Amino acid sequence: MIRAGAIDIGTNTTLALLAEGDGDSLRTLKDSLTQNRLGESLREDGTLPADIIALNVDLLHELVLEFRRLGAQEVVACATAVMRTAKNREEFQRAVRDVVGIDLRILSGSQEATLTYSGATSALELLPNEFVNVIDLGGGSTEVICGQGSRTLQSFSLEAGAVRLTMRFLSVTDVPTPEQITRLRADVRAVQGNLFAPDALRPGVPWILVGGTPVTLAILKLGLKRYAPDKVAGTPLTVTDLDTMIGRFAGRHPEELQALPGMPPGRGKFILAGSLLLREMFEALQIQSADVSERGLRHGLWLAHFGRQEV
Numbered sequence: 001m002i003r004a005g006a007i008d009i010g011t012n013t014t015l016a017l018l019a020e021g022d023g024d025s026l027r028t029l030k031d032s033l034t035q036n037r038l039g040e041s042l043r044e045d046g047t048l049p050a051d052i053i054a055l056n057v058d059l060l061h062e063l064v065l066e067f068r069r070l071g072a073q074e075v076v077a078c079a080t081a082v083m084r085t086a087k088n089r090e091e092f093q094r095a096v097r098d099v100v101g102i103d104l105r106i107l108s109g110s111q112e113a114t115l116t117y118s119g120a121t122s123a124l125e126l127l128p129n130e131f132v133n134v135i136d137l138g139g140g141s142t143e144v145i146c147g148q149g150s151r152t153l154q155s156f157s158l159e160a161g162a163v164r165l166t167m168r169f170l171s172v173t174d175v176p177t178p179e180q181i182t183r184l185r186a187d188v189r190a191v192q193g194n195l196f197a198p199d200a201l202r203p204g205v206p207w208i209l210v211g212g213t214p215v216t217l218a219i220l221k222l223g224l225k226r227y228a229p230d231k232v233a234g235t236p237l238t239v240t241d242l243d244t245m246i247g248r249f250a251g252r253h254p255e256e257l258q259a260l261p262g263m264p265p266g267r268g269k270f271i272l273a274g275s276l277l278l279r280e281m282f283e284a285l286q287i288q289s290a291d292v293s294e295r296g297l298r299h300g301l302w303l304a305h306f307g308r309q310e311v
Contacts, residue, residue, distance in 0.1 A: 001020055001021070001022045002020060002021065002022070002073055002074075002306050003018070003019070003020040003029070003070075003071050003072055003073055004018075004019070004020070004072050004073055004074045004075065004076070004302065004305070004306045005017060005018045005019075005063070005064070005067035005072045005074075005075035005076070005302075006019070006075070006076050006077075006298045006299070006301040006302035006305065006306075007060065007063055007064075007075065007076070007077040007078070007298065008077075008078060008079075008080070008296070008297045008298040008301065009036065009038070009056065009060070009077065009078065009079040009080070009082075009083070009104070010036070010038075010079075010080055010081075010082070010138055010139055010140075010212075011038055011039035011080070011081050011082040011138055011139025011140035011141075011161060011163045011164070012035065012036065012037075012038070012039050012040075012138075012139035012162065012163045012212060012266065012267075012270060013033050013034065013035055013036060013139070013212055013266075014033070014034045014035075014036045014056070014059060014060070014063070015031070015032070015033050015296070015297075015298050016030075016031070016032050016033075016034075016063045016067070016298070017030070017031050017298040017299060017302060018030040018031075018067050018070055018072060019299075019302055021302075021303075021306065021307060022307075023307055024122075024303070024307055025122070025307075026122070026299065026302055026303065026306075026307065028229070029070070030067075030070065031229060031294075031298075032063075033212075033227070033264065034059060034063075035264075035265050035266030035267075036055075036056050036059065037052060037055070037266070038052060038056060038082045038083075039081075039082050039139045039140055039161075039163035039164065039167070040163060040166075040167060040172065042082060042085065042086060045087070046085060046086065046087040047086060047087050047088045048082075048086050048088055048089075048092065053088075053091065053092050053095055054095075056092075057092070057095045057096055057099050057100065058099075060077060060096060060100050060104075061099055061100045063075075064077075064100055064101075064102065074305075074306070075102060076102070076105070076301060076302075076305045077096070077100075077102055077104050077105070078104070078105045078106070078107050078115075078297070078301055079092075079104055079105070079106050079107070080106075080107055080112050080138065080140065080141065080297070081109075081112075081138060081139065081140025081141035081159075081161060081164075082139070082140045083104075083106045084106060084107075084108070084109075084140075084141075085140065089106060092104070093106070109141065109143065109155075109157030110155060110157070112136075112141075112143055112157070112297060113136070113143040113144075113145045113152065113155035113156075113157060114145075114152045114155070114300070115297050115300030115301050115304060116134060116136045116143055116145065116210055116296055116297045116300055117134050117145040117147050117152045117155075117300070118150070118152075118299070118300035118303055118304065119210075119295045119296045119297055119298065119299030119300030119301070119302075119303065120134045120136070120208050120210045120293045120295050120296055120299075120300075121134070121147065121150070121208070122295055122299050122300070122303060123233070123293070123295055126149050126150065127149065128148075128149040128150075129148060129149065130148065130149055131146070131147070131148050131202055131205045132147055132148075132205060132206055132207075132208060133145065133146050133147070133201070133205050133206070133207045133208070134147070134207070134208045134209075134210060134293075135207065135208070135209050135210065135211075135214075135278075135281060135290070136210040136211050136296065136297070137161065137162065137209070137210070137211040137212075137213045137214060137274060137277060137278055137281075138161045138162070138211050138212070139161045139162050139163035139164065139212065139270065140159075140161040140163060140164050141157055141158060141159055141160065141161050141164075142157070142158045142160055142161055142211075142277065142281070143155060143156070143157050143158075144156045144158075144281075144285075146201065146202075146205075158191055158192065159191065160187075160188055160191050160277060161274075161277070162212065162213050162270040162271070162273050162274030162277065163270050163273075165184055165187070165188070165273040165274075165276070165277060166269060166270050166272075166273040168184075168187075169181075169183055169184040169187065169273070170184065170272065170273055171254075172254055172269040173254065174253070175251060175252065175253050176250065176251075176272060178250075181250060181272075181276065184273060184276055185276055185280055188276070188277055188280040188281075189280060189284075192280065192281070192284050201285065206290075206291070207285075207287050207289075207290035207291070208290065208291055208292075208293050209237060209278075209290045209291065209292045209293065210292075210293050210295070210296040210297075211274075211296065212264070212267060212270075212274070213270075213271065213274030213275060213277070213278055214237060214278065214290075214292045215227065215232055215264075215292060215294065216263065216264055216267050216271055216274075217237055217241070217242070217245055217271075217275065217278075217292070218232045218235040218237065218292040219232060219262045219263075219264070220245065220260065220262055220263070221235065221237070221241060221245075222235060223261070223262070224262045225261055225262055226262060227262075227264060229294035230294075232292055232294045233292070233293060233294045233295075234291050234292070234293075235291065235292045236289050236290070236291050236292075237278075237289065237290055237291075237292060238288060238289045239279075239282055239287075239288055239289075242275060242278060242279045242282060243279070245275050246272070246275050246276060246279060249271060249272040249275060250272060254268050254269035255268065256268075257269070257271055257272070
């Protein structure tokens with residue numbers, strides 16, 4: 001039995017998991033999410049400002065120190081789309097090594113997909129020949145993973161996420177216009193292209209949703225006052241749910257959306273873009289309903305380092 005931490009530095013949120021386990025399973029002891037502002041702070045020249053780097057290095061340091069106080073024997077951390085994009089990512093990695101004392105691993109899109117699939121399905125009792133598909137809708141990119149049992153069969157990574165689309169097409173300070181929404185949806189369709197030809201996917205395979213947008217939509221659908229992993233887990237999101245939520249979000253100021261009961265900190269300004277992206281993916285993949293998972297990349301990272309799963 002080992003107690004350890006796994007931290008996922010995303011484009012909008014840093015997710016930190018403290019768990020203990022042995023082999024192929026883990027038990028969550030602490031699971032937190034903190035807005036990190038990385039994606040919205042990325043400058044036009046592709047670099048992260050020094051103050052944002054310092055802020056996030058300090059955040060990571062605090063999380064690692066807390067996990068060690070709680071008995072973690074080791075802590076691993078990774079970063080995804082925003083660090084793949086940032087031209088000064090090596091500066092960020094050096095600061096993490098110097099201040100926090102750990103190595104920050106920047107994942108490729110395929111590595112992110114594999115670990116996310118492992119984490120998202122880790123609470124399921126899948127048979128070796130059982131198929132399942134996963135959508136991980138992040139801030140900077142979105143991964144679609146098709147798997148069987150514990151194995152990833154194929155994956156696709158889109159350079160489209162809730163933060164990236166918001167910064168490109170909408171505004172974090174103004175009410176979005178119908179024209180902006182139309183352009184965003186058209187861009188998502190263009191990015192998807194023929195990547196998700198439905199006939200290339202097995203019919204009848206269940207879908208699992210991972211990421212800040214699906215979790216937030218589950219919180220709002222359930223009427224929760226705050227994130228409750230045990231209640232969010234397994235919540236179905238349907239086409240009707242998405243259309244209802246989009247109608248609720250469109251035409252409202254980001255500050256109004258942030259004030260909705262249960263809206264996680266910093267999520268209000270990105271929830272419309274994320275919901276539109278998810279709705280377009282439902283359309284392209286002919287999904288009628290999918291279940292939200294509270295697990296994801298951080299769980300897969302934990303299992304890859306401290307369990308028996310090979311990734």
